[in-house]
Every structure is written in structure tokens, then in C-alpha cells.
Amino acid sequence: MSGGDVLVSARGLEVHFPIGGGFRRKPAGVLRAVDGVDLDIVRGETLGLVGESGCGKSTLGNALLRLVPTTGGTLTFDGTDLTGLQGRRLKELRRRAGMVFQDPFASLDPRRTVAQTVSEPLEVHGLRTGRDKATRVAELLELVGLDPGVAGRYPHEFSGGQRQRVGIARALAGEPDFLVCDEAIASLDVSVQAQVLNLLRRLQRQLGLTLLFISHDLSAVRHISDRIAVMYLGRVVEIGPAEAVGTDPQMPYTQALLSAVPLPHPKLERERKRIVLTGDVPSPAAVPSGCRFRTRCPYVFEPCDDVDPALQPVGAPGQQAACHLHGVVGTPATTPEGVTATP
Amino acid sequence: MSGQPVLEVEDLRVRLRTPRGPADVVNGLSYTVGAGETVAVVGESGSGKSVSVLALLGLLPSGVATVTGSARLQGEDLLTMRPDRLRQVRGPGAGMVFQDPMTSLNPVLTIGRQVVEGIRAHSDLDKAAARRRAAELLAEVGLPDPEGTLDRYPHELSGGMRQRVIIAIALSNSPALLIADEATTALDVTVQAQIIDLVEKLQAERGTGVIWITHDLGVVAGIADRVLVMYGGRCVEDGTVDDVLENPVHPYTRGLLGALPDLAQPAVDGVVPDLATVPGVPPAPTDLPKGCVFWPRCPVRGDARCETEQPPLTVIGSADVVLPHRAATWCTERTFGAESPGVGRTFGAESPEGGLR
Numbered sequence: 012m013s014g015g016d017v018l019v020s021a022r023g024l025e026v027h028f029p030i031g032g033g034f035r036r037k038p039a040g041v042l043r044a045v046d047g048v049d050l051d052i053v054r055g056e057t058l059g060l061v062g063e064s065g066c067g068k069s070t071l072g073n074a075l076l077r078l079v080p081t082t083g084g085t086l087t088f089d090g091t092d093l094t095g096l097q098g099r100r101l102k103e104l105r106r107r108a109g110m111v112f113q114d115p116f117a118s119l120d121p122r123r124t125v126a127q128t129v130s131e132p133l134e135v136h137g138l139r140t141g142r143d144k145a146t147r148v149a150e151l152l153e154l155v156g157l158d159p160g161v162a163g164r165y166p167h168e169f170s171g172g173q174r175q176r177v178g179i180a181r182a183l184a185g186e187p188d189f190l191v192c193d194e195a196i197a198s199l200d201v202s203v204q205a206q207v208l209n210l211l212r213r214l215q216r217q218l219g220l221t222l223l224f225i226s227h228d229l230s231a232v233r234h235i236s237d238r239i240a241v242m243y244l245g246r247v248v249e250i251g252p253a254e255a256v257g258t259d260p261q262m263p264y265t266q267a268l269l270s271a272v273p274l275p276h277p278k279l280e281r282e283r284k285r286i287v288l289t290g291d292v293p294s295p296a297a298v299p300s301g302c303r304f305r306t307r308c309p310y311v312f313e314p315c316d317d318v319d320p321a322l323q324p325v326g327a328p329g330q331q332a333a334c335h336l337h338g339v340v341g342t343p344a345t346t347p348e349g350v351t352a353t354p
Numbered sequence: 355m356s357g358q359p360v361l362e363v364e365d366l367r368v369r370l371r372t373p374r375g376p377a378d379v380v381n382g383l384s385y386t387v388g389a390g391e392t393v394a395v396v397g398e399s400g401s402g403k404s405v406s407v408l409a410l411l412g413l414l415p416s417g418v419a420t421v422t423g424s425a426r427l428q429g430e431d432l433l434t435m436r437p438d439r440l441r442q443v444r445g446p447g448a449g450m451v452f453q454d455p456m457t458s459l460n461p462v463l464t465i466g467r468q469v470v471e472g473i474r475a476h477s478d479l480d481k482a483a484a485r486r487r488a489a490e491l492l493a494e495v496g497l498p499d500p501e502g503t504l505d506r507y508p509h510e511l512s513g514g515m516r517q518r519v520i521i522a523i524a525l526s527n528s529p530a531l532l533i534a535d536e537a538t539t540a541l542d543v544t545v546q547a548q549i550i551d552l553v554e555k556l557q558a559e560r561g562t563g564v565i566w567i568t569h570d571l572g573v574v575a576g577i578a579d580r581v582l583v584m585y586g587g588r589c590v591e592d593g594t595v596d597d598v599l600e601n602p603v604h605p606y607t608r609g610l611l612g613a614l615p616d617l618a619q620p621a622v623d624g625v626v627p628d629l630a631t632v633p634g635v636p637p638a639p640t641d642l643p644k645g646c647v648f649w650p651r652c653p654v655r656g657d658a659r660c661e662t663e664q665p666p667l668t669v670i671g672s673a674d675v676v677l678p679h680r681a682a683t684w685c686t687e688r689t690f691g692a693e694s695p696g697v698g699r700t701f702g703a704e705s706p707e708g709g710l711r
């Protein structure tokens with residue numbers, strides 16, 4: 012993306028897991044969970060991240076926060092190289108970049124009060140002590156729309172939406188610049204989802220936060236995001252303004268994905284035409300040569316077998332897609348070393 | 355939907371012992387699931403959806419839960435069944451996909467062990483045949499490299515991959531009744547559509563009755579024959595999917611539908627407006643309000659009885675249909691303005707985040 016000031020930047024980012032090894036055996040291969048992601052997240056934006064289950068969204072989110080080790084590529088946060096970051100500087104990253112987890116029920120410690128949960132990052136980072144700490148906790152609770160009077164209560168006394176707010180308050184405690192929300196609304200009913208989405212949007216405007224919003228709910232993603240990135244088998248295959256990607260997708264996988272969004276109106280839903288993907292679902296342990304979507308793509312043609320398409324500008328300003336239908340660009344595929352293809 | 359229903363639930367009540375006193379989590383739920391029929395259950399978080407189905411299968415902690423009423427699965431009452439018979443019934447009788455895939459898979463056993471065990475518990479396939487069947491099932495739920503996946507451990511799979519393993523186990527015995535509790539929430543929409551196709555195929559082939567609990571009203575619109583809306587442990591509205599989603603009557607249902615982000619939502623001056631929400635918080639099951647369970651949050655409260663008398667489920671419109679549309683509210687459509695159905699404009703965005711009072 013041109014223009015904006017880039018906060019998080021990944022180039023050729025890779026997270027490969029050894030597989031098939033097990034106890035005292037040599038790994039039989041590698042699983043390419045994240046496999047060459049180029050991504051810039053602009054300061055103050057909300058970037059939605061969508062894609063097939065198992066395509067690497069959570070792994071990418073974790074990698075950007077240095078919660079899983081990367082095996083290749085570069086990663087910078089506010090201009091600082093994150094690969095190899097250690098000690099005090101890693102701790103500082105932990106303060107500036109946080110995570111809101113999927114499950115508000117599992118991610119809070121049932122034996123700790125709301126105040127203890129929310130103030131934990133303040134202690135870890137030595138930010139506030141004594142009376143100041145209590146004041147800051149009250150401030151944070153107010154910020155997420157909770158009555159500061161609830162500070163002494165335990166998680167089981169709250170509803171799902173309220174617990175998710177406690178999780179957000181904790182994530183905000185260290186005054187982060189960047190938050191990854193991984194399926195943060197998935198376990199909530201729609202009216203509570205709406206509360207949390209409104210809250211995230213308000214906080215973002217108020218605090219200038221940068222958000223990576225990972226979700227399977229494409230209507231929610233379109234509602235909250237400035238831009239949307241679509242992943243397929245470890246790669247970003249399309250990215251652009253939310254409006255453009257949501258209404259005029261340029262990559263065949265994105266088109267199939269959007270066509271499968273169920274509509275909450277029985278009559279419209281019965282008439283909806285879904286693009287049904289057939290063909291083999293590839294495994295990230297045996298990534299196809301050429302375009303990684305070619306085993307299921309309805310438009311597959313000659314160059315797709317051996318030329319790996321690169322992201323290129325196409326469609327609306329700022330929109331990019333990796334597909335040869337928009338002109339063949341990319342590198343001829345080479346067999347990645349260490350990969351044993353499964354039949 | 356002819357012949358004997360697969361499941362008939364009558365006046366199901368669940369009371370749980372909690373440190374804050376007894377909690378009335380399910381309060382008189384009655385419904386039937388016909389052969390091949392799909393009943394969708396929607397409603398507020400904490401309204402008793404999961405507890406009500408766990409109660410059917412005897413899966414609530416026994417010292418804590420008191421379950422009354424009756425629930426006949428193909429004629430046999432599940433609630434009075436001996437535990438060994440209940441264990442036989444789970445699987446081929448009633449398969450369940452639990453809401454939390456992390457806790458329903460054993461972290462120290464491979465996926466293969468767990469799927470094969472599920473198959474062998476209710477069939478006489480030998481190990482090798484069961485393993486072949488397991489790989490087939492994983493392929494049917496769309497997992498790549500099914501053979502390889504059998505040898506992996508739960509933590510090596512993504513959330514949605516684990517969820518599909520649970521679905522494969524539940525489908526492995528072609529159950530007469532399938533209970534899916536948020537079974538596809540961790541899946542992307544293309545995989546979700548594939549799972550729904552698979553369940554519909556099973557319904558067509560085997561007449562499987564399905565209870566589908568979900569927050570996703572788009573999924574409901576696509577799969578449900580009938581919808582049941584729960585609030586505060588009660589059914590507050592039910593009817594055909596068209597009746598409930600296109601012409602909701604209960605103020606809670608209207609609020610719920612109004613909170614949906616609309617894919618076609620227009621931006622006003624370049625800003626997407628806030629979503630409508632249902633202000634306030636749900637009632638604590640230890641302290642349910644007198645009168646209508648929804649009244650403390652209800653923007654209508656159009657009747658003197660709202661705060662004092664519990665409204666019964668009454669038929670709205672014609673009673674002379676197979677599935678009448680019913681709602682438990684004192685305020686039927688007369689009370690509402692003529693605003694478009696399904697869009698809960700009665701709930702403004704004034705208190706958009708409904709904080710804790």
C-alpha cells in the first residue's frame with residue numbers, strides 16, 4: 012500500500028512446522044503454515060484477515076506478535092527488525108502489540124478478579140503501582156464500557172460479551188499500538204457481537220489503534236475493516252480496500268469464498284448461487300507447484316501449473332490479486348527442498 | 355415429516371446448583387424433531403441452549419443438575435434411561451458435535467485413535483477397516499491429507515480442522531438424531547457449506563433429525579425447517595424459518611435480527627454507522643424476573659402484564675397450519691409500528707454497547 016505510514020511489515024514471511032517426526036524420530040517433512048507472506052499493515056487501520064480454515068491465519072497472527080518462531084523472511088514493527096529480538100526489547104514488543112483471543116470463557120483465569128486480570132500487564136511491565144494502578148484499572152474498565160464497580164468480581168459472574176470486554180481491557184492495559192483479534196467474536200451471539208464490534212471501532216478511533224481482525228464472519232469483517240486480506244494455503248492471495256474486495260473480488264478463491272456467505276433472509280438464501288469448489292484440497296505439507304489454488308480453481312489454464320502468480324495491482328486502487336487471469340507474472344515454481352510430496 | 359418424530363421433548367426443565375443459589379437454566383421447553391427435519395435453536399449467550407441438549411444426553415454433572423420433563427428418542431425416554439443404555443444410544447441413536455472442540459478431543463491421543471475408537475464402539479469393523487473408514491470420513495469433512503491427519507495430534511491442527519474431526523466422529527455412526535452445537539462457527543463459509551451439504555445428504559438418506567444450535571442466522575436461513583428462539587431458558591418464539599426470520603414478533607427476536615451487520619450497509623458521509631444492539635444484560639438464571647423474562651430490557655413493554663405475568667407461547671396468525679408461528683409476549687404485532695420486518699429499529703443505537711449496570 013502506498014501513502015500511509017507502515018506499522019507492521021512482513022516480507023517473504025515463513026512459518027514452517029516439522030511434521031511426522033515424533034519421539035526421537037527425524038521429521039518426515041515440513042508443513043508450510045505460512046509460506047511467503049508479504050504484508051504491510053498501516054498505522055491506524057483495521058486489516059481484516061479471512062481465508063479457508065487451516066490456511067495459516069492464526070499462525071500468521073501469532074508470528075506477527077513473535078508468539079511462534081518464524082523460519083524465514085523478514086518482519087519489522089515500527090521500523091524495528093523483530094527477528095532475533097530478545098530480552099528487554101522483546102518485552103517492550105509484548106507491551107506494544109497484544110492479542111484478543113477467541114474464547115472469552117477459556118482465556119480468563121477463573122480464580123482472578125477482573126481487577127487482577129486487567130492489571131496483570133501493568134505489573135509485568137512495571138507501568139503503575141498502588142493507587143495509580145487502581146485508577147488505571149477503573150479507566151480501562153470505563154473505556155470498554157464496564158462499570159468500574161465490577162473490578163472485584165470473578166469471570167463466572169459475567170456474560171460472554173462482558174468477558175470479551177474484560178479481555179479487551181487487559182489487552183489495552185499496556186497502551187499497545189497494535190492488536191491482533193483472532194476470532195474474537197466467534198463465540199458471541201449477534202447482539203453481543205455487535206457490541207464488541209462497535210467497541211473495537213470506537214477504541215480504534217479514540218486511541219488510534221492498529222488492528223488485525225481475523226474472522227470467518229465476512230459481514231463482520233466488512234463492517235469493521237478498512238482493508239481485507241485473503242489467505243490461501245499460507246499466502247496472501249488478494250488484498251485491498253474492504254469495499255473493493257467485498258464487492259468485486261479479483262482472485263477466484265475470494266470469489267468462491269464470498270459466494271458462500273449465507274444470507275440471513277430465507278428467500279434470498281434459497282436463491283443464492285454458490286460457487287462450489289471441486290478438486291483436491293491441497294495440504295500445506297505438499298503445496299502444489301505453480302498457483303497454489305490450481306487444484307480447485309474453476310479457471311485453471313496453461314501457466315497455472317508451473318508459474319507461481321505474484322500479487323499485482325488489479326481492480327480498484329490499492330487492490331492486488333495473485334492470479335494469472337490478470338496477466339502472467341511470477342516466478343516459475345521450483346521444488347521446495349525438504350518437502351516430500353504425498354500422493 | 356410423517357410418522358413418529360425422532361425426538362419429542364416435553365416440559366424440559368434444568369436446575370443447576372451454583373454458589374449463588376439454584377439457577378433455573380431451562381424452564382419448560384417443549385419441541386419435536388421429525389425425521390429428516392432440521393430445528394435451529396438460536397438465542398442469547400447463556401440462554402440455556404447448550405445445557406438443554408446436554409441434559410437430553412445425560413451429560414450434565416449429576417450432583418449439580420436436576421433435570422425434569424421427558425425427552426423421547428424414537429419413543430424411548432432419555433431422561434429415565436439407565437446409564438448403560440444411554441451410552442449405547444449415544445452414537446448411533448444421537449450423535450453430538452460439542453461447542454468446544456478443544457475439550458472434546460483428547461490432547462494426548464492421535465486423531466486416528468479417537469476417530470477409530472468412535473467407529474469401533476458401535477460397529478464390528480476390524481482395526482484396519484475402521485481406519486480406512488476414518489480416513490474416508492476425514493476426506494468427507496474436507497480435511498486435506500486425511501491419511502496424514504490421522505497420525506497427528508489435536509494441537510497440530512487449526513481450530514476449524516479440530517472442529518471437523520469432531521463432526522466426522524459424530525457422523526461416523528449415521529445417527530438418527532444429530533445435535534450440532536455451534537458446529538461450524540470455527541469454519542470458513544466454503545467449508546461450512548460443504549459440512550451442511552454432508553448433513554443434508556445424511557438426512558435424505560437416513561431421515562436423521564437435526565438440532566442445529568447456532569449464532570449464525572444466515573446458516574439458519576439456509577438449513578432450518580423450524581426455528582426456536584431461546585431467552586432466559588424459555589422458548590420465546592418459534593415457527594417456520596420464514597415466519598421467524600421474515601416476520602419476527604417477539605421484541606427479543608426483533609432486536610437480535612436488527613443487530614446483524616448488513617453486507618449492503620450504506621456508509622453515511624463515508625462512515626459506516628454503528629450496529630444496533632439490544633441494550634442491557636441478560637437476566638441471571640439465579641434471579642429470573644417476574645413476568646416476561648425479557649421485560650427489563652424490552653423497548654416496547656406495551657402491556658400492563660409485562661412486569662407481573664409470564665406470557666404463554668401463543669399462536670400468532672393462523673393456527674391451522676402444520677407449524678404454527680408462536681411467540682411468548684404480551685405485545686403482538688399490533689403494538690409495533692409499520693417498520694420493515696426483521697429490522698429492529700425499535701432498538702436505537704443510543705446505548706450502543708449495553709454496558710454493565
Ligand SMILES: Nc1ncnc2c1ncn2[C@@H]1O[C@H](COP(=O)(O)OP(=O)(O)OP(=O)(O)O)[C@@H](O)[C@H]1O
Pocket residue numbers: 028029042043044062063064065066067068069070071295509510511512513514515540541542
Ligand atoms: N504447532 C503446530 N504443529 C504443526 N502444525 C501446525 C501447528 N500449528 C498449526 N499447524 C498447522 O498449520 C496450518 C495453519 O494453521 P492455523 O491455525 O494458522 O490455521 P487458521 O487459518 O487459523 O485456521 P482456522 O480458521 O481453522 O483457525 C494447519 O495446517 C495446521 O495444521
Ligand SMILES: Nc1ncnc2c1ncn2[C@@H]1O[C@H](COP(=O)(O)OP(=O)(O)OP(=O)(O)O)[C@@H](O)[C@H]1O
Pocket residue numbers: 171198200370371372377379397398399400401402403404405406415418453639
Ligand atoms: N456446569 C455449570 N454450572 C453452573 N452453571 C452453569 C453450568 N453450565 C452452564 N451454566 C449456566 O447455565 C446458563 C446457560 O448456559 P448455556 O451454556 O446453556 O448457554 P448457551 O445458551 O449455550 O450460551 P452460548 O450461546 O454462549 O453457548 C448460563 O447462565 C451458564 O452460566
Ligand code: SF4
Pocket residue numbers: 262263264302303304305306308309310311312315320333334335336
Ligand atoms: S492463477 Fe490460475 S489457478 Fe490460480 S487462481 Fe488464477 S486462474 Fe486459478
Ligand SMILES: [Mg+2]
Pocket residue numbers: 068069070512513514
Ligand atoms: Mg485460527
Ligand SMILES: [Mg+2]
Pocket residue numbers: 403404405453535
Ligand atoms: Mg452454548
